[in-house]
Amino acid sequence: MPVPPAVPDRTQTLDDVERCLADRLEALGVEWRRDCETEDAVLGATDVPELLTRLVQSGGKRFRPLLCHWGWVAVGGARRPGPTGDSHADLVTLGAALELLHAFALAQDDVMDRSRTRRGQSALHVVAATRHREVAGRDDADRYGDSIAVLAGDLGHAEADAMVADLPRAVRTLWRRTCVELVRGQARDLGEAARGGGEQALRRALEVARAKSGAYTIQRPLELGATVGGASGEALAPLSLYGRLLGEAFALRDDLLGVWGHPEQTGKPVGDDLRLGKSTVVLALAEQRLGGPDARAVARIRRQQHDESDVGGVADAMVREGVRDEVESMVEARTRAAVAALDDDRLTDEGVAGLTEVADQVAWRTW
Template identity: 40%
Template sequence: MTTRRIRKEVDEALLAFVDHRRPDLLAISPDLAPLLDALDALLAGGKRLRPQFCYWGWRGAGGDEAPGIVTAAASLELLQASALIHDDVMDSSDTRRGQPSVHRRFEELHRRDGLLGAPEPFGLGAAILLGDMCLAWSGEMYETSALAPERLARGRAVYDRMRTEVMCGQYLDVLEGARRGGTVDTALRVVEYKSAKYTIERPLHLGAALAGAPPEVIETLSAYGRPLGIAFQLRDDVLGVFGDPAETGKPAGDDLREGKRTVLVALTAERAEPAQAEILERHLGDPALDAPGVDRLRTIIEESGGLAACEEMIDRYAAEAAAALAHAPLAPEAVTALEELAVAATARQA
């Protein structure tokens, strides 16, 4: 099965699960329809990387085309939806995947319907609750897939660990944003737990655990997945500053306005001249930063050598992942698919 086919089947599994749950929510109250509309809109986008890494972890460890594996893997998209909704709340982001973020969507509903109170707390509350529901549904979708109970039991510890790690990574990200003078090491710690493990390494582990993989396969998947996960997030950091909004789905420079203490920012701060460092520190995290201000910070990131250093790190981590995969004791079909996914995860466009 190709990566394109897996993505299509993941889309179908997500649609089927949400459609199955839709009547239950609407039976509670038709007022819940906007929650479902917001979820439908969010789930319509995304690369489906986590389900694909889970599936190919399964196939690489000897798993077959068992009924339910795509559904179990697709449940990771509901976990991702939960993380994105909550992340946008924490970052006060206006957009996600080219449309209003969930909390902004519900702020607009509040204004449109003339509800009492302020729109902002209503939007935040609705988004937090929808994110919580996605988290609960991710577990439900996993547990109700057609995989055998003994397989699901093998994967449960990995799934639980992954959910804990991403929440810890989110907190560390919030903490770094509230501190001054973050280092490359502290930024990499956030990368590892908020993104690298959660996006690639743990989904691979989950698929392999579901297939009953031996320890040596798990170790090989880590040797590939951890560095690739870091390269993926570093690429995302670069796109957050230099990416095309039509590709990323977010306004250019949003990471700068949100004050994200990324590896890219830390590398720039290490290399910048004192005057450049002062400008970077003064404007990083300014929600009113305009387009010329974004361009000024971009220039500092480039001229200081921060961008080049980050690109070098991406290449180094991607090469480490490729070397690990070249000697991996995995099914050949899985190796080919994981090579393709490595390119997709580190591409210079979103």
């Protein structure tokens, strides 16, 4: 009997995603420069596609393609052909598209948050504004930088949509939901920064975390990979539950790292989420748990009327009053429940093993 082909492992999938990204970004640059006889007056050769390429290739963990891979493996995707006759090729295309969608989110999120760095390097809007100043550009350098970063993000989103266009209808439907959730989460995040706090702060913070971070990082990539693999609704059910729970754990870990993370590992300044008054579960719990001068410092952070001593003082108070430990317990509980959801005969043993390893990485990550 013929020996069935080996299932591509995660290393092969991620390597193929890198090659796909490189090819798509190179082709995008060629298309951008078609019929151009001169370089950009400010950016020169470092034009918008080049800025997008630098962001995409600046050292991301490729977590979303990894979740796609394990979703595909968990439902036996290697045994089912895709619309092109190669299910794995469709998976790679989807994984690369998710990385471009992620670049869109990063570029525009940094503008909205006024973040100066991303992955330990200058954020795109900072790079463009600096170049504007170097060439003594007219008008406002910061506004120019913001505009260029937004355009780079838009270009990444457009290219991602183009890549998904030839995938099955079920994948495209879930892709659209992912994009809408991501933008909704960002809009809610901005709304909470503008007028957050109050009795519903914790519930709203969890909603923001699920949509902006958890769903598009964990749950939807996992479901998208499984859908490319031809998953039935029954097989998707345990993966969706796992993805929702682990997505929440991922978002809660993000909240912790946003206050107590190490900049050399997160690529962001320590305490940045507090400094920006971001709508996080950590801050919502601080409002409930802290009293006296600490509570007044939290209120100043919410109103964006604080100084650096408030940021450090509230971070210390949250440790002292058990807020950090409470969120750590929430991470652990959701991670355990996510792994328990994988106890399902409809999932492959290899997929369950891979997703169990991913859960451990999510729960205890430092990046």
